Amino acid sequence: MNLQAAGDVAPGIGRAERRRAAPWMRATVAVEHVSLTTVEHAIGVTRGDDEGAGDVPSPVRRRLDCRRRAERMDAAIAVKGPAAGSVLTKHDGTSDVESAPVGCGRGIQIQSAEGMNPAVAIERHAAGRARCGVGRRGHLELNQAGKEEGGHQRRVCLPGMRHGPVADCIGWGVSKPPSLHSQRMSSVAVIGAGYVGLTTAVCLADLGHRVTGVDIDKTKVIRLRAGEPTIYEPGLEALMAAMLKSGRLAFTSDYDDAIPDADFVFIAVGTPPGRRGEADTVFVKQAAKRIAGAMKKTMTIVNKSTVPIGTGNIVARIVGESLRDEIPFHVVSNPEFLREGSAIYDFMHPDRLVFGSHDEPAARAVAGLYSKLDTKILITDLHTAEMIKYASNAFLATRISFINEMARICERVDADVKVVSEGMGMDRRIGPLFLEAGIGYGGSCFPKDVKALARMAETMGYHPELLDAVMEINLDQRTLVVEKLREVLGGLRDQVVGVLGLAYKPNTDDIREAPAIDVIENLLQKGAVVRAYDPKAMPVLKAQMNTIQYCNDPYALATGADALLVVTEWDEFRQLDLDRL
Template identity: 50%
Template sequence: MADVTVIGTGYVGLIQGVCLADVGHDVTCVDIDEAKIEMLRTGTSPIFEPGLEELLAKTIASGRITFATPDDGWADLLGDIVFVAVGTPQADNGAADLRFVRSVTSAIAAEATHPFTLVMKSTVPPGTGHALIRRTLADAPVDIAYVSNPEFLREGKALEDWYRTDRIVIGSDTPDAAEAVSALYEAVDAPRVITDIASAETIKYASNAFLSTKISFINEIANLCDVIGADIDAVSHGIGMDTRIGPDFLRAGIGYGGSCFPKDTRALDFIATINGYEFSLLKSVIEVNNRQRLLPVIALVRALPHLHERTIAVLGLAFKPDTDDVRESPAVDIVPLLVEEGCSVKVYDPIAAEVEIPGATRCATVWEALDGVSAAVVITEWGEFATLDWERAAGMMTSPAVVFDGRNCLDPSKVEAAGLSYMAVGRPGAHRTGRSG
């Protein structure tokens, strides 16, 4: 078993460290955030992910995982294989901000006292690996091999995706290093894609861009369904039966969010532009997604006279269920737009409890959020909303009592049977109700 260091205990780094420890490797997780490290040492996860805290406790008890800060000295922290899993946020121009990647790579290269393999787990643009090799690793006092090993984790299903992934992508110009990284995943039964560094980096971006394209495409079809009277549920089911297309990512709604799709599509568009290529399709994907999250506001403006006098409930802040992550969530755009319209806005999310959105009132329960509102907008497909007692909700809401189903996750018949006006995305009779005003 290997001696592994994981730098960065955010979403990707923590999952990687805990899972590698669980399959038998000795892992040291390093982060500059001392409070986070102390929390992890007690077995408390700083992020919500189903099953993670239990696995964290198990690996701590086994003694196979420890936590440290760089203050302990890089020379004593670096194992034979070192994963870099720090953040690559979006810069103002749309590019990936690589300052944390460059900073930590420079630090460990300068202080290393023994040869090791650096594995890039952070999502970085094609060309980053070779640039780091030329500018930083080539001048290190020891030999450092470089491997690109992108992650393909879905928030809310990250542990399942780690152990039962579709593929393990490994890019390197050093065959021995690629083989060593592949061996780390011996317990994972999945195909290996062994390739060069730039191709591995591109696979990650292209995968997210393609899935984003699929989402934006079905949302455009849903918007067409609203115009011509077709049912997007039947349409998406019918086209998803084609094995060349498949049913995944064909759920119409108010668009994608999270830490990956929005950032990675913009970064890939920037990469294309800076290299002189006009990626027209990807620009359209981004435009469609930005426009899609305006639909609830457009519908309510048309459906509710004197909207500025109304109180609206926004149900869900997380960008998807089973996570507390609100990065690039549609709610982050929709709530301020409703506030700008003059609405009083109440918000509720069962998990994302620490997030505050200016201008909105946080509620402790869904019933507190629905009390006295003229409309409810479902942003996140939480099971709690899908199974909600809409008869009870109708008794608490005020006329005209509108429900906008931004994820097409509710049963329209149950909502309408409760006497509520139902609107959705591409469902017959639903969204057009809002447009008729």
């Protein structure tokens, strides 16, 4: 744990301010790590100040007291200062200092520069709770309730935050979420039985809950009831069959069959791009209204759809306004990070789970539904949870556009982008994933989410320069491949081009925003004759495009073709017999 020195934290403030700001810069802003070693280190540093560092006026006794108490604890705290780039202001001549990383948007008030002690007074509470004050207005809590299960929760509450109890937390995690609900079966309804909803319903049933999937598409419901998955996902069919047989999974198109008994209702309906690229939340709003219409008892509404920031509040308003009786309810954001093609695996082995709410116990209760999964959990406020999803997708999309731009430069300087990417990926700060140059990203998430985030930013008066560049580079990749083909063939008119792969990525039949579609349309426009083959997605494209020829296998596709374009990296294509082609 690196406790930042006061001087290198806040560019733009003078020496005197730094000296005065020093104590709170060591104050707790974010919990980084929980271990006994860390707290000793953190508090040791604080004590070191007392022994001669000089510029931090600190009450030694209380700190040592704090240290002694900390030693008795099984969990401990580590602290670090505000990030570089923080904006520091002082209030009206008092010694209070306000700090927020640029963009934090919250005006976190941190304790007084005068004699306030950042990490003092750790107290044990009766129910195994330890509390550590970080100044006049904030506190840090270590809740050891989950200890028997091998985990600790911790959260940092900072003063000056806007919302209720959970919004007071800038983050707290549990290695296993302790919850009233954690070990018992809950009754869950999942609204929307698409990629996310169906996976969620089947997997929550597998985790032991009683789940009813609700979809307005009656044909879909009939197929699902018969055990026929309406999407292709590895492992889905078998797991769904087992869950239907167990009696823990059912499907309906009637909200009244699913909502009245449910403790938790997940919303997992689509949020497609609107006319100007913004996320269209009409299905979410419809779902909220219909949930309210069928609600009979208190419940928690969990939003899994990717939604513009603040949609959780809108859902709460719609439900509140549409309820016939006064029934208490909570809204929690639980964004989904699964990848199509490995949805079941991803649901069961998430890198992290995120829950955001204005009501902390509600967020914890939702976390409890996943208590059988061994993963990191982040509980935060509603807006932050909604934003984490957009920021994650935008970052991954940025990596893809970045490496594609590198590929274009590599071509010009005679370097091998594959090796460049490998060399970059060896750096732990960079990592190897999402660094493969290719035809760019597609699918139902990245394109629409990056666009929606950019539009949201513009609506809020910020021009999203980087996101715009990411999108532009991505679209150009699709044109570039056709231009290359034109160069190789010396023109495209009447040339027979075979397209290998239609799905936007391997192991799915999803063709939403698939690069193949743009490539095919471009080829057709330039007069080429197009044939296509995909192991799973042909029926889906056939239903909307009849201007191309579909082939039953790659070899039939290659027969008489002037060129083949690999658009989707299905494993099957890696094993093709090139001589036979």
